[in-house]
Amino acid sequence: METFQSLLAKKLSEALANAGLPAAGELTPASDPRFGDYQTNAALVLGKQRGENPRALAEQIVAQFEAGDACELLVVAGAGFINFTLRPEAVAQKTMELLRDDRLGVAETRSPRRIVIDFGSPNVAKPMHVGHIRSTVLGDALARIAQFLGHDVIRDNHIGDWGTQFGMVIYGWKNLLDRGALQRNPLAEIVRIYKETNQRANDHPTVREACRQELVRLQAGDKENNDIWNECVALSMQDFEHVYKLLDVHYDLQCGESFYHDRLPGVVERLLQSGIAEISEGAVVVFFPDDPELADRPLIIRKRDGGFNYATTDLATVDYRVNDLKADSIWYVVGAPQTLHFKQIFQIARREGYATDLCHIVFGSILGEDRKLMKTRSGENVPLRDLLEEACKRARKIIEEKNPQLSEDEKTDIAEKIGIGAVKYADLSQYRMTDYIFSWEKMLSLHGNTAPYLQNAYVRIRSIFRKAGEAAIATSLGGVGKKTGHRPVATELTLTHPAEINLAKRLCQFAEVVPQVMNDFRPNILTNYLFELANSFHTFYEACPVLKSDEPARSSRLALCDLSARVLQRGLGLLGIKVPERM
C-alpha cells in the first residue's frame, strides 16, 4: 500500500521530468493546515540552481502534474511553494484500505538488514537503576520498530559480568557473606559485600591486593572462584529478569563480557600483526594519527600488566557480531559519556576492513527535580525495580479515585499498564539527546503528551464498542460493508464533517511516520504523532456522535473509531507500551 506522501512524490517527479526539469527538493507534510496537506519546495530549489523565477517554475511544474483523483488542484503560494490538498474521497478510499490491513499501511522495507541492537547492559552484582531506563526502553522500542519494518533484529544484552569488581565480590563472598541475608534478598547481600569490600580495599592495601589475587584466580579458571562467580551471575540475572518482565523487554541473546574472555588475546594479537596496534610504554595501544579528533587520544587494548580492558572486549564483540552473527548493522544504545570510546572502537573496525554499519545511538541523562543526576535522598542510584513499582503504585492510586468499582485483579493489571507505560513514554517522547527531568506528576498526568492520555483515548473507543455491542464490532473490524443482520450498514466510508476528514487524514499518516523514526532513531516522532492522533480523535469525538447518528455516518464513524484504536494500540505497542480496555 502506498502512502499519499510517496504517491505524490512520485507524481511530482513525473511532473518535473515532463517539464524537462531535474529532480529537486522534497515533498513533505504541509507546515500549516492553511497550506493543505503536503507541500514541496522543488521550484524554490530549482530556481536557485538555475537562476530562474521560482514562481514561474512552480507554474510549469503544476501544469505538468497529473493529479489523478488523489488531490485538488495544486496551488502555488509564497515564494514558490506548491501546495497539495487531498480530496476527501481519496482519503476515504485510503482509510477503507487501512481498515483491511493488519499493518495499517506501514510498508515493509525493501532492503532488510540484520541488525544487532546492543542495549540495556546492566552490571552483575549491581542492581539495575534509573541509569538503565533510557538504554533499555529506547533500545527495546527501536528493536520493535525495526522488526516491524521487516528487519532481522537481534537484541543482545551485553551484560557487565567480567569486570575488576569481581575480585571484590569474591573476596567479600569468602569473608563477609551472610548466608541468611543472601537467602532473603540475594542481590542486596551481594551489593552489601561488594560495597563493604570496596570500603576496606580503600583503607587497607592488603585487602586491595587480596581482591586482585581473587580476580587473577577467577580469570585463571580457579574452580571455587568460578563457582562463586556463576552463582553471582545467576542471582543477578534473576533480578534483571524481574525487571524485564515488568518492562516487557526480552532479548534474543545475552552475551555478556565473559562470553568474549577467550577471544581477547586473539584480538590483540591480530591488531599487533596488522600494525594497527603497537607497544607503547609496555601496553598495547592503538593510535589514530589520521583522525584529527582522535589524534591525541590513543586507546589501550592491553594493559602493561598483561590484563585486558573493556576496549578489548568491545573489539572482540564487534568481531563476533560481524563474523559469527553476520550483522549488517550494529546499534549501540549507550549513554553519551561513551561517545569517544565508540569513536575509537568504530575507527579500529573500519581499519580492519569491516563494512558493517556501526552506530552509537547516544542519549542524555535522567535528572532529578534538582536538575542533577537522579539519586535517592542518601545519594545512591535509584533502583529501577523500586522506581517501576512506585510507578504502578501511583497509577493504582489514581485508578482507585477515578474508577473504584473495578475488581482488584483489573486494578492491578491496569495500574501496571499505566505506570510502566508512563515511565516509558516520558522517556521516549523526548528528543533522546537532551537530558530530561523526571517527574511523577508530569508522566502520570491525564492531560498533555503522556501515556495515560493516549491510553485513555483508546479506552474511550473501546467503551463505544462495548456499548455498541458485538454487531458493530464485527462490522468495523471486518471492514465497512458487511451485513450485520439487524441494521443497515453503509458500504462506503463517507467523510463529511471536517473533524472526520481530519481524523482520517491523520490515520493515513501513520504509515508515513513509522519509518521516519529510523531516520535518526527518534521514537519521539512517533509519540508526537500519536499525541496528535489522540487530539484529532477527541475533537472528532466531541463533534461527531457515533452511535446516535444515522447511516451512513454511523458505520463510517465506527470505522474511524476502530481504526483509531488500532493505530493507537499498534503505535504504543511499537514503543513497548500496552493499552488497557478500561482504566
Next chain:
RNA sequence: GUGCCUGUAGCUCAACCGGAUAGAGCUUCUGACUUCGGAUCAGAAGGUUGGGGGUUCGAAUCCCUCCAGGCACGCCA
C-alpha cells in the same frame, strides 16, 4: 587546556538533517455538558530561538566568535 553534546514561551518539551507568520502541553484567563467515559473540547494570553557576526530568495537549523551548563580525554567499566 582539547574535543563532543546541550541552550527555544514562566515551567517541561516539539519543529520531519535550509522553508512560509517558530508549535504543543502544564500554568493563567474565557467559554461549552443533565457526556457514545468531562479522564473532554473550543478560544485567549505568553518569544529578539543564550549574545554577536556571516552565508542566501529564506536560518532555531549551516559557518565563525563569545557566554552558560553537562560529559569525556592511554593502563576503571
